[in-house]
Amino acid sequence: MPADTPLPVLDLAHLAAMTGNDTDLSLEVIGIFREQAQLWSRLLDPMSEARQWADAAHTLKGASLGIGALKLAVACERAEKAGRAEAAPSKAHAAVLLSDVKEALGETLEAAARAAYDLASAARRSAS
Secondary structure, eight states: OOTTSOOOSOOHHHHHHHTTTOHHHHHHHHHHHHHHHHHHHTTOOTTSOHHHHHHHHHHHHHHHHHHTOHHHHHHHHHHHHHHTSSSOOOHHHHHHHHHHHHHHHHHHHHHHHHHHHHHHHHHHHHHO
């Protein structure tokens, strides 16, 4: 992807490829992602130890790559690298990094909810 091309919030083609175009599996993967996001986002606190929020960012990065949430994965990677650097970032820098992660996470959760709705609706229509 060219450097000037915005990263997709949720790449549905990636999700379909990862789940073999299986609608039920796609819905399950989205559900697992949403659970992971709820659990790990609580640890994205710039006032806590850098290692703690870097670990949370790492886990969210892996979960986001699994569903094709590339924008979130990049934000998580930036935060993870900063949190694991030899010199921890300032609390202000950590707050900016984690704000970027939280913003991308919010966008991703909205896109995931839309995708889950669309997938479930299409499955109901094809079953009728």
